[in-house]
Amino acid sequence: MLLKVKNISASYKNKKKSVLQDISFTLEMGQKLGIVGESGSGKSTLTRILAGFHPIERGEVLLQERPVRAKVKDRKWLNRKVQLVFQDSISSLDPQQTVRQVLEEPLCNFFSLTKKEREQQVGTILEEVNLKKDILNRKGRTLSGGQAQRVCIARSLLARPEILLCDEPVTGLDMMNQTRIINLLKKIVAEKQLAIIFVSHDISLVLDFCDVILVLKDGQQVDFFKAVEWNHTDRSDYTTKLIESINLQSLVFEMQRKVGDRLHPCS
Numbered sequence: 001m002l003l004k005v006k007n008i009s010a011s012y013k014n015k016k017k018s019v020l021q022d023i024s025f026t027l028e029m030g031q032k033l034g035i036v037g038e039s040g041s042g043k044s045t046l047t048r049i050l051a052g053f054h055p056i057e058r059g060e061v062l063l064q065e066r067p068v069r070a071k072v073k074d075r076k077w078l079n080r081k082v083q084l085v086f087q088d089s090i091s092s093l094d095p096q097q098t099v100r101q102v103l104e105e106p107l108c109n110f111f112s113l114t115k116k117e118r119e120q121q122v123g124t125i126l127e128e129v130n131l132k133k134d135i136l137n138r139k140g141r142t143l144s145g146g147q148a149q150r151v152c153i154a155r156s157l158l159a160r161p162e163i164l165l166c167d168e169p170v171t172g173l174d175m176m177n178q179t180r181i182i183n184l185l186k187k188i189v190a191e192k193q194l195a196i197i198f199v200s201h202d203i204s205l206v207l208d209f210c211d212v213i214l215v216l217k218d219g220q221q222v223d224f225f226k227a228v229e230w231n232h233t234d235r236s237d238y239t240t241k242l243i244e245s246i247n248l249q250s251l252v253f254e255m256q257r258k259v260g261d262r263l264h265p266c267s
């Protein structure tokens with residue numbers, strides 16, 4: 001078991017009620033977990049907890065059996081194991097840094113490598129995320145949204161994380177770039193030994209991309225199910241409404257394609 005979240009609750013100082021109540025799920029290596037829910041349902045709070053940025057009130061989170069806590073002394077350990085990719089990729093890049101500096105940072109922070117080894121790893125990761133080498137001397141603010149998101153994904157992967165935590169990673173990108181980033185993330189999980197947690201308000205995207213889905217509503221877990229079992233009858237009314245709200249034709253097509261891919265992985 002890679003990650004175990006057991007009956008956690010969380011709140012903010014200025015809020016009377018817990019903003020997350022009794023959340024439980026597990027995540028295995030290589031799995032893609034989607035967290036879906038409307039605005040204010042607690043998705044970002046949950047991701048902050050998993051990355052060790054927000055404390056829990058009750059319950060526990062175990063990453064490879066070790067408790068995840070919002071403590072400074074656990075910061076370095078968690079920073080490498082759980083890497084974050086945000087929606088607003090351009091503003092998560094330091095405007096003063098070149099892409100080369102951005103990509104070398106995790107290598108310097110987490111590993112003892114020679115300059116040549118760092119250059120090799122940066123070169124390899126650029127190829128993996130489909131970026132050309134000439135991007136290395138450019139600064140974050142000169143990049144397009146799609147390029148900036150690829151740089152952020154590359155930076156995260158260089159830390160060799162166990163979990164890539166993507167919070168609305170394609171929101172704000174045009175359709176073409178959304179598809180490219182989703183395909184890139186699919187390729188990454190298929191090739192590397194890691195798990196992805198993909199946070200989105202868009203259930204059709206999550207059903208297409210993820211293996212298991214956690215649905216949140218007002219801080220409560222209303223469903224946790226396998227994506228291929230999306231049409232089972234024991235879904236909550238809320239999840240059923242969410243699913244009904246998307247274009248059913250395209251969903252059936254996507255699910256058939258997904259099941260087909262699993263049955264015939266080489267075709």
Ligand SMILES: Nc1ncnc2c1ncn2[C@@H]1O[C@H](COP(=O)(O)OP(=O)(O)OP(=O)(O)O)[C@@H](O)[C@H]1O
Binds near residue numbers: 013046
């Ligand atoms: N820093 C904060 N201080 C106080 N309350 C907060 C804070 N951040 C979030 N909240 C509250 O916690 C609840 C959950 O918010 P959260 O941002 O986790 O939801 P979300 O599902 O990620 O929403 P969105 O999709 O809009 O980002 C909301 O009621 C929100 O108002």
